Amino acid sequence: MSIWAGLVAGFGTVGMILAGLFAARATRAAALATADATRAAARAQAEPNQRAADLASFQAIRDDMQQEITEMRDETRSLRSLVRAFAGYVGELTSQMRSHGIEPPAPPERITEYNRTGV
Numbered sequence: 001m002s003i004w005a006g007l008v009a010g011f012g013t014v015g016m017i018l019a020g021l022f023a024a025r026a027t028r029a030a031a032l033a034t035a036d037a038t039r040a041a042a043r044a045q046a047e048p049n050q051r052a053a054d055l056a057s058f059q060a061i062r063d064d065m066q067q068e069i070t071e072m073r074d075e076t077r078s079l080r081s082l083v084r085a086f087a088g089y090v091g092e093l094t095s096q097m098r099s100h101g102i103e104p105p106a107p108p109e110r111i112t113e114y115n116r117t118g119v
Contacts, residue, residue: 094104107115 097104106112113119
């Protein structure tokens with residue numbers, strides 16, 4: 001074998017190794033790009049599903065809150081009715097005491113304030 005044939009064989013071998021390295025590097029870069037594209041597509045596809053799930057959660061929370069508000073309103077109406085009935089009853093007792101010559105004790109400040117302002 002001549003020296004030129006040896007040099008060509010050596011350069012050929014080095015060239016093949018370099019070509020293999022470049023091909024491996026390009027393949028790895030292509031695999032990373034494909035993986036990134038796949039992740040991006042999955043995120044884009046999951047977005048409407050996530051929004052639908054969020055909407056369903058918000059609707060459930062809203063429905064629970066509406067039910068709780070309704071229950072609180074009913075309880076407030078019931079308590080107002082009880083307070084009014086009790087106030088009427090106490091008023092009648094106070095009237096009976098005065099008709100029998102007994103002066104009832106002065107009402108608490110809060111009741112006086114309510115009678116004056118309505119609040």
